[in-house]
């Protein structure tokens with residue numbers, strides 16, 4: 001515990017959705033995060049709220065870009081950083097198809113810049129936000145970590161390239177501790193309703209879109225396809241509460257510190273339970289007390305029928321499993337949206 005309090009965890013992208021929830025869990029577990037974020041998709045207000053929720057003065061925050069090597073050098077010199085959690089990245093699949101170079105530059109180039117800075121400063125512990133997208137269109141479900149990896153769009157390919165880069169780094173330097181945490185579909189918000197997901201523009205993802213229909217921003221949800229080979233014809237995904245996801249990161253960090261896991265760790269963070277779009281519509285309607293209007297439209301290009309995790313490896317290696325179910329995901333998402341109808345009001 002003493003060592004944890006003395007050293008710092010650099011959290012890139014820590015003002016964002018998953019990063020802010022993880023900062024909160026880190027502080028509540030006795031760690032001291034320092035955040036680097038360029039705020040291209042977030043607001044520093046999230047960190048002010050994290051500090052208030054944790055009863056600390058502030059979460060140390062540097063506005064800036066992970067591609068700025070000189071800035072990274074200054075941060076590594078200023079703080080006794082021992083570990084890095086790396087959330088910073090662009091994540092919109094459609095945008096990545098239209099602007100592939102921006103995705104390779106920010107995600108792949110940004111990670112390269114970060115890892116090079118870590119190497120310059122002798123920091124060898126990295127927990128990286130990978131994604132179930134690295135499984136491409138899986139041939140069967142549930143998905144295990146040893147399934148073949150592929151990409152169906154530039155965003156997914158950027159995650160694959162980063163995974164490959166980190167695997168090569170581990171091959172060359174087995175002392176590096178590198179976690180590839182493959183998230184399934186993060187949803188929900190902190191139960192306080194003070195921090196949550198605040199996407200810019202029209203949400204690409206299902207849950208924030210439903211939440212904005214519930215709060216009256218949009219008239220109805222468009223359900224992308226009802227002719228998939230799934231029980232009700234709509235797409236099935238493994239939705240995971242963001243608080244569970246954040247706790248998974250703290251477990252991975254603690255396991256690296258304790259040396260109880262292999263130095264190269266690729267694990268799924270999901271619940272193992274698949275829900276359809278219509279299951280989500282129903283559950284959210286129950287959480288907010290009114291039905292969610294929707295219309296059926298055609299499939300969205302690139303969507304797979306069904307994607308859910310086999311979460312056994314995370315349980316085995318990290319002693320972690322998701323604890324919050326669908327009703328908590330919808331309740332907390334609704335709490336956040338209702339209390340902050342326009343998000344953080346950037």
Ligand code: NAD
Nearest residue numbers: 013016017018037038039040041042065066088089129131
């Ligand atoms: P988010 O957009 O809320 O958070 C990402 C943060 O990174 C933002 O605060 C943004 O301002 C910052 N950022 C982006 N590029 C940066 C740069 N070059 N330098 C500094 N800061 C930068 O997204 P999120 O949902 O919290 O996702 C976090 C990570 O998890 C991302 O890498 C994403 O690809 C990955 N992931 C997300 C999901 C999901 O559905 N939310 C699923 C799988 C993986």
Ligand code: UFG
Nearest residue numbers: 131132133184204205206207209222223224235237277303
């Ligand atoms: N959907 C709708 N209407 C919407 C939005 C989504 O019907 O307005 C459907 C989709 O067709 C899909 C399901 O809801 O069946 C979930 O869609 P999301 O966009 O929320 O999530 P995806 O599983 O498509 O994608 C997410 C991340 C990607 C990541 C992928 C795999 O957004 O970044 O999981 O990890 F690559």
